[in-house]
Amino acid sequence: MAASTYTLPPLPYAYDALEPHISAQIMELHHSKHHQTYITNLNAALKSQAEAVHTSDITTQVSLQQGIRFNAGGHINHSLFWQNLAPANSAEAKSSAAPKLVKQIKATWGDEQKFREAFKAALLGIQGSGWGWLVKVETGNEHRLSIVTTKDQDPVVGNGEVPVFGVDMWEHAYYLQYLNGKAAYVENIWSVINWKTAEERFVGTRADAFKVLKASM
């Protein structure tokens, strides 16, 4: 009857590795405090849920769902986010590390610049807290790319949806460095996108994209 317990995945780089685009102070708070809090709250909610299942308490189970969605979403989103960032001077941070993905981006948006403009507009259009994602949507034997925004910590977990990369638009992701200047954050984030990870998620399956979560059980 014991519920799964999730743990904070280690960052694949040092807190200061994304400087000057994202400050070490932001990264440390974001990873060791914010992400940790989602995990702590998720584990508590899952424990309560396991007890409610055990006692066949359906009303408690339903009342726990929104908290599970929010905190699990926070864990899923941040786990994917850390992996789809990389130090600016690394080979992974160049879009040349994602030849197949870039080909499809060009086929969809015309060129890479137009895609970036569309993605930036989507990010800046978020009202309140949320995320912007590039998503691979599988439809039968075909797949297409789509820019998707999600509110709060809603994760990209729909049928056939593979999150390729995501950008956190909560104020805690940039405020200590960029203050109200979120357009500058949205501009600078391109320097630290991990295109190698993006390519792997694009050519892989949903299970591949989410494997970082399995490792944290």
Next chain:
Amino acid sequence: MSSTLMRSSALRSALRASAPKASTRAGLAGTSFVRGKATLPDLPYDYGALEPSISGKIMELHHDKHHQTYVTSLNNFSEQIAEAKAKEDIQAQIALQPLINFHGGGHINHTLFWENLAPKNQGGGEPPSGKLSQAINDGYGSLEGFQEKFNVALAGIQGSGWAWLVQDTQTGNIQIKTYANQDPVVGQFRPILGIDAWEHAYYLQYQNRKAEYFKAIWDVVNWKAAEKRLK
């Protein structure tokens, strides 16, 4: 900010700052319009006046940048929706409505928020009296009991939003409600007291320790302004 703008009553100052034809309807007292344009209302106290509860830097960015952006965007989208109405373009009007809600809500919420805060030497943190005090004691046992419930509501907001003490316009009863993003308190409910739970309201000072912000803000709540909103 010049000292002439520092007045004892936040509500009165916001009223004075508004244009002659501004609506004085409850809850919108401080929303000022000049020739149909929304303008940033002056703060009724200095940026540093709410320290140590809220830092001067937070107050300056929050008022001068964030609130100003809502005002600018509201005016921009109001103009666009007026054009769409003139052209009888119903699709464009509907597409603009969420933007009016968001930026108009941001303007309304912040205007009310500045009014319902005050420095300690201008009555900040002094407990409510009269009808509002009675209603709080009836509903929550005590002011402390109310604040505890209010802070639980604030802490439970998932993402950006506000918590409000509202009055039901049908029954006259008061209750605590949370609103997502910049959704304003309109319709059935009347705003009495609002606390901003967006991260920009506290992050520079409190970072992820938002419970500390929720605790500290009661020292600068202007209950006199809240009382005047209650009908």
